[in-house]
Amino acid sequence: MLFYDRMQFAFTITFHYLFPQLTMGLSLIIVYFKGNFLRTKLEKYNDAAKFWMRIFALNFAMGVVTGIPMEFQFGTNWAKFSELTGGIIGQTLAMEGMFSFFLESSFLGLFLFGEKLLGHKLHFITGFLVFLGSWASGFLIIATHSWMQHPVGYEILENGKFVLNNFGALFSNIWLWPSYLHNQAASLVTASFVVAAIGAFYILNNKHSEFGKLFVKTGVVFGLISSVIVAFPTGDMAAKNVVKHQPVTFAAMEGIFETEVGGSEIILIGQPNVLEKKLDNKIAVPNILSFLTYQKWEAEIKGLNEFDEKIYPTNIPGLYYAYHIMVGLGTIFIGLMLIAAVQLFRKKLYKTKWILWSLLFMLPFPYIANTTGWYTAELGRQPWLVYNLLRTTAGASPTVSSGNTLFTLLGFIGLYLLLGLLFLMLVGKIINKGPQIIKH
């Protein structure tokens, strides 16, 4: 019963988040293009903004239609969890609807259809409001997420209900800001890589190559900055929260089965062997993990052996791989963007074919990194819904049978498969058509 509930949430949220991770970052890049047009009056910036708006609109629509099931599933599949914590997480989720969705949906229509009606300045403002709405939405979702990871501002009544006693604490939660900034920077990584990849495609294909150059340049500059911010300071801060408040999760993420005397090594590659409590075929560098975590080579990091198995993350190998894929890809992103930026600075980027090909083929990887990043956070929180307080097993709907959940899970898989195919077809059509040629 619980298995299908978890699978359904995991499947629908993974599919859903393919879209907002692009739109949040992309809205900022579109606002940048439109702003540049207002400043320079060069038509190409306006055309670039309009081109990315079409892609944005399609992704946004996908995000909306796949987002509504997320909110509903709290009640349909996780009724007990909703009943017990609704007074708290319901606040931030309801605020998301009231503050961000209305803002986004009202102004998106104006942004998409209102350029002639509104004039460029007002059009820029509607774009900015859409950006604001989407970033506010991310903020309120991560406030909800942070409360589940690190509950604050609550008390527990005798009947087991969590009630809010400090509204402000939800927003000053130490978990919130590092996670939020980490996530938004990661969203900008996805958007930058997508912009750069489409640009590289245009240059290599020798079609719309003027726009191709603009996209590659913009993508590389935004991509370098955001890739660095994802790792440092935001990723670093988020990891330090995990070490401090969820040490058992940290040990599982890093693949540390035993506490190491004299400082912990950092695992680069290896397969967790949970039965024998060790890592197979590992390649590791001594003492680096202790240094990264505590800035001391010899600092002690607790291994899984120090904790009760009852609080082990449910899926240790899954958590370990999710984390290592995210970190590995993040490192590659910084490397590639750095090289591309150097070539851009030397004015050789548009002729360096292997970098353009790399940018093009890198397109799916920020999506994978974002997804595995979220898996790290969510698998890391297991076996809890509310860390240390409410177990996942206690949160599912008591009356919904597994037959019914499997039925709807299969339905979602079929429907989303169709949605995904239609999306790829239409986005391909937009990219193939390209930005409008400047008319004189």
Add this chain to the structure above:
Amino acid sequence: MLAVYVILDGYDFGAGIIHLFFAKTEKDKKAITNAIGPFWDANEVWLIAAGGVLFFAFPTLYASSFSGFYLPLIMILWLLIFRAIGLELRGQIHNRMWESVWDKAFGLASLLLALFFGIALGNVVRGVNLGMVANGVSTQEAHYFFLPLWNPTFSPQTEHLGIIDWFTLLLGIIGVVALSIHGANWIIFKTNSDLNAKLKKVIFNLNFVLLALVIISLLVWHIIEPKPFHNFIKSPLLWIFPLITFTGLFGLFKVKSFKKDGLGFLFSSLFLFGGLTSTVASIFPKVLPSSNTVNPSLTLYNVAAEEYGLSVGVYWFAIAIVLVAIYMVIQYKVFKGKMDDVGYGEH
């Protein structure tokens, strides 16, 4: 908030039903999608926002009803997705097969959504088997239940209830008819299409059907709820709500002579608003009645969140509602008047 949602997204569903049955030419179809195109997305947000507010203000009701009505709710989600992609994808490729597939998806999804929302209302009036009592004993906590889509007898009075029975289906059909009228009124209000004259006749005829259905439902209501007028007798001021309902209903019989195109929409909005508020007034303070005698009904008082959370909520909610009102004014100002030339879905 749910009433606002029904009135706003209701015209989208209605327009979809009209689209399915009455739009024959490409021009008619364009007129209809233009009339709702820029609005449906923002209208749907009311559902999400209402869901969110239900979640934080009445967590127990949210948990109980969303898990108990599991199957129809998930199906409503699927239908909303089909409605959305039907509307948005139709104009992306100019091909007759492509267009007709998405026309049907949009129309059928709208029709089923109207039916499902009516059925949902019927379920709330009829009540559910809270605590899943069997042989006089609760098998679940007192506020949890689960309903299959139907039981073999389709009766609203057995121990094993289903989502669809003859009573809830009646309300579902009322939903379809009422929202068709509402959607047709919106199309008349927002377009100058050739369809408008025909739609006025449709509204006039459907209105007789609606009146008949409303009378039937009132006649059978007491089978479901023995004392439907209890609250109205206790506080006579509540009669205002049925009065609004019938003002809307009878007003619509004059649809052919209306000078202003928006008037019909006003009357059908009154009917929907009055119908919903009368229903709520009739079962108040119950929000989900219990069909058994073992467990008490869910009422406004036993499902609300704790006081501190609610009182903070009131503050931010007030701010948000003012902002929403401002957005709506801006949105409807920009897209005011007739919408025939918006060119929706042709980007």
